[in-house]
Amino acid sequence: MLNTQYQAFKTATDKSYAMLRARGSNIRAVDTALKAYWKEMNGTANSTREIARLNDIVIACKDWLKLKRGKSEFRTTTFTHTEEVRTLFIARRTAIANLGTEAVRELYARLQALGIMTADLRGRLHFDKHKLAVLGSGVQLGARAPNVRPLQPMGADYQNERLSYLTSNKTQAISGSGVHATHDYLTKGLAANQAISLPRDRTRRDQAIAVAAKDVHNLTLDDFQILDEIGRLNMTSGDVNYLNKSERLQYIAMVGPDGALYDSNDQKITTHQFKVTAYAMDSYGTLFTKDADPLGDAMFFNHSSFNAGKDVISAGTLVIRDGVLRTIDNNSGHYKPTRDNLHNCLDVLASEGLNLAWAIVNLYVWVDGVKQEHRYYASEFLRNPNGRPSRIT
Numbered sequence: 001m002l003n004t005q006y007q008a009f010k011t012a013t014d015k016s017y018a019m020l021r022a023r024g025s026n027i028r029a030v031d032t033a034l035k036a037y038w039k040e041m042n043g044t045a046n047s048t049r050e051i052a053r054l055n056d057i058v059i060a061c062k063d064w065l066k067l068k069r070g071k072s073e074f075r076t077t078t079f080t081h082t083e084e085v086r087t088l089f090i091a092r093r094t095a096i097a098n099l100g101t102e103a104v105r106e107l108y109a110r111l112q113a114l115g116i117m118t119a120d121l122r123g124r125l126h127f128d129k130h131k132l133a134v135l136g137s138g139v140q141l142g143a144r145a146p147n148v149r150p151l152q153p154m155g156a157d158y159q160n161e162r163l164s165y166l167t168s169n170k171t172q173a174i175s176g177s178g179v180h181a182t183h184d185y186l187t188k189g190l191a192a193n194q195a196i197s198l199p200r201d202r203t204r205r206d207q208a209i210a211v212a213a214k215d216v217h218n219l220t221l222d223d224f225q226i227l228d229e230i231g232r233l234n235m236t237s238g239d240v241n242y243l244n245k246s247e248r249l250q251y252i253a254m255v256g257p258d259g260a261l262y263d264s265n266d267q268k269i270t271t272h273q274f275k276v277t278a279y280a281m282d283s284y285g286t287l288f289t290k291d292a293d294p295l296g297d298a299m300f301f302n303h304s305s306f307n308a309g310k311d312v313i314s315a316g317t318l319v320i321r322d323g324v325l326r327t328i329d330n331n332s333g334h335y336k337p338t339r340d341n342l343h344n345c346l347d348v349l350a351s352e353g354l355n356l357a358w359a360i361v362n363l364y365v366w367v368d369g370v371k372q373e374h375r376y377y378a379s380e381f382l383r384n385p386n387g388r389p390s391r392i393t
Contacts, residue, residue: 001041001106002037002038002041002054002057002099002102002103002106003102004034004098004099004102005038006031006034006035006038009030009031009034009095009099010031012091012095013027013088013091013092013095013096015084015088026063026064026067026068027064027092027096029060029063029064030057030060030061030064030096030099032060033053033056033057033059033060034057034099036053036056037050037053037054037056037057040053047110047114050110051107051110051111054103054106054107054110055103055107057099057100057103058100058103058104058107058128058132061096061097061099061100061103061132062100062128062131062132062135064092064096065093065096065097065100065132065135065136066135068089068093069135093136094136096136097132097133097135097136098136100128100132100136101129101132101133101136104125104128104129104132107125108122108125111125117266119249119250119263119264119265120246120249120250120264122254122264122265122266123249123250123252123264124249126252126254126264126286127249127252127284127286130284130285130286131284133284133285134148134283134284134285149285149313149344149345149347149348150313150340150341150344151283151311151312151313152311152312152313152314152315152335152336152337152338152341153311153335154176154304154309154311154334154335155217155333155334155335155336156217157176157180157216157217157219158176158304158309158333158334160174160176160179160219160220160221160223160224161173161174161175161176161179161224161240161304161309161334162304162308162309162310163221163224164221164224164225165242165308165309167221170242170244170308172239173239173240173241173242173304173308173309174224174225174228174237174239174240175228175237175238175239175240175298175299175300175302176224176240176302176304176334177240177300177302177333177334178228178231178236178237178238178240178299178300179216179219179224179227179228179231179237180216181231181236181237182227182228182230182231182234182236182237183211183212183216183219183227185231185234185236186208186211186212186227186230187212187213190209190212196230196234197230197233197234198230198233199229199230199233204226204229207226208226208227208229208230211223211226211227237299238298238299238300239297239298239299239300240294240298240299240300240301240302240304240305241294241295241296241298241300241301241302241305242304242305242308242309243305243306243307243308244308248288248306248307249264250264251264251288251289251290251306252264252286252287252288253269253279253287253288253289253320254287255349255352255353255354256268256323257353258323258355259353259354259355260322260323260324260355261287261320261323261324261325261354262323268322268323269289269320269323270320270321270322270323271289271291271318271319271320271321272291275291275292275293276291276292276317277289277290277291277292277317277318277319277320278290278291278292278301278302278303278305278306278315278316278317278332279303279306279315279316279317279318279328280303280304280306280307280312280314280315280332280335281312281313281314281315281345281348282306282307282310282312282313283307283310283311283312283313285313285348287345287348287349288306288307289318289320290305290306302334303315303316303332303334303335304334304335312335312337313341313344313345313348314330314335314337314341314342314344314345315330315332315334315335315337316328316329316330316331316332316337316342317329317331324355324358324359325349325354325355325356325358325359325378326358326359326360327359327360327361327362328342328345328346328359328360328361328362328378329342329361329362329363329364329373330342330363330364331362331364339363339365339385339386340385342361342363342385343381343382343385346361346378346381346382347382350382356378356379356382357379359377359378359379360375360376360377360378361375361376361377361378361381362374362375363375363376363381363385363389372392372393373392373393374389374391374392375389375390375391375392375393376389376390377390
C-alpha cells in the first residue's frame with residue numbers, strides 16, 4: 001500500500017501564500033488519482049480497481065512532469081512571489097516524481113503477488129521508473145544531472161531516415177543504411193559505366209545522376225527518396241524497422257538484483273552466438289537489445305530501430321551470456337557514439353547494480369583516418385574512460 005497519504009501530499013504541494021490559493025488543473029489530475037486510490041483502499045479493496053488506480057497515479061505523475069519538463073524554476077509572475085513560486089515548483093516536482101515512483105513500485109509488487117505480471121507490464125514499469133527519475137530531476141534531456149546523461153543524435157547523413165518516418169505519418173522509414181549503400185553503388189557504377197537499373201522517366205534519371213554527385217552528408221529528403229527508389233530497383237535499399245512504444249518494450253534489458261541482465265519475461269539474457277546483437281540506450285537510460293535480423297517486411301533493423309530514430313545515450317553491439325555482460329562497444333554508424341557516450345551508458349548500468357566483473361569494453365576511435373579498437377576492462381573504463389587501453393587493434 002502507498003505510504004503517501006492524500007492530505008500529506010496536498011500539504012507538501014500547496015501554495016503557502018494567500019494570493020494564489022487555488023490548485024491548477026494539471027496538479028488536480030494528480031490529486032484526483034491519489035484521492036481515488038485512497039478511496040478504493042479505505043473501502044472494500046478490489047485488486048483490479050486497486051491496480052487501475054495505481055496506474056492512474058503513474059500516468060498523472062508522468063503527464064505533470066512531462067508538461068513541466070525544461071521549465072525554469074525562476075518564472076516571472078504578476079505577483080511579487082518569485083522565490084515562493086520557485087520553492088513551490090521544486091516541491092511539487094519532487095513530490096510528484098516520488099509519488100509516481102512509489103506507485104510504480106507498488107504496482108510491481110501487487111502484480112507479482114497476484115501472479116498476473118506479464119512481459120509487457122514488466123517492461124512498461126521498468127521504462128516508467130526510468131522516465132520518472134529523469135523527468136523528476138528537473139533538468140532537460142541531454143543536460144548533466146545525476147539521472148540525465150548527454151544525448152547523441154543520429155549523424156547528419158542519417159537524419160533523413162527519421163524525417164521520412166515523420167512525413168509518412170509514422171508508417172514507414174527509409175533505411176539510411178540502404179540509401180548509403182545505394183549512393184555508393186550508384187556513384188561507383190556510373191563511374192565504371194556499369195549497367196544500373198534507373199527510373200524510366202528521363203527527369204527522374206537526371207535527378208538520380210545529380211544526386212550521385214552529392215556528398216552523402218548533404219542529401220535532402222528528396223535525394224533520400226530518389227536513392228531509395230533506385231535502391232529498391234537494384235535490391236540495395238528498403239524499409240528499416242522503427243518500433244513504436246509498445247513494440248520496443250519486448251526488447252528491454254533490465255538489471256536484476258543479482259547484477260545480471262534480464263529480459264521482459266524475467267529470464268536471463270543470452271545473446272545469439274552467431275548473430276550481431278545491437279543495443280541502444282534511450283534518453284531515459286532504458287536499455288534495449290536485439291539481434292540485427294529485420295522484422296516483418298522491412299529490409300533492415302538498425303540502432304535507430306529501437307527508439308524510432310530519436311536521440312540516445314549510446315548505441316552499439318554487445319554480448320551477454322546467461323545474464324552476464326561480456327562485451328559492449330560504440331560501433332554504430334547511425335549514431336557514431338563518442339567515448340563519453342559509451343562511458344555514460346556503462347555508468348547508467350553500473351548505477352543500477354550491473355555486474356561488470358567479466359565485461360570488456362571495445363571502444364572504436366578514429367586515429368588519422370583509421371578506425372581503431374581500444375580494448376578496456378569495463379571496471380577500468382568506468383573508473384577512467386581516458387585511461388590507457390589494455391589492447392589496441
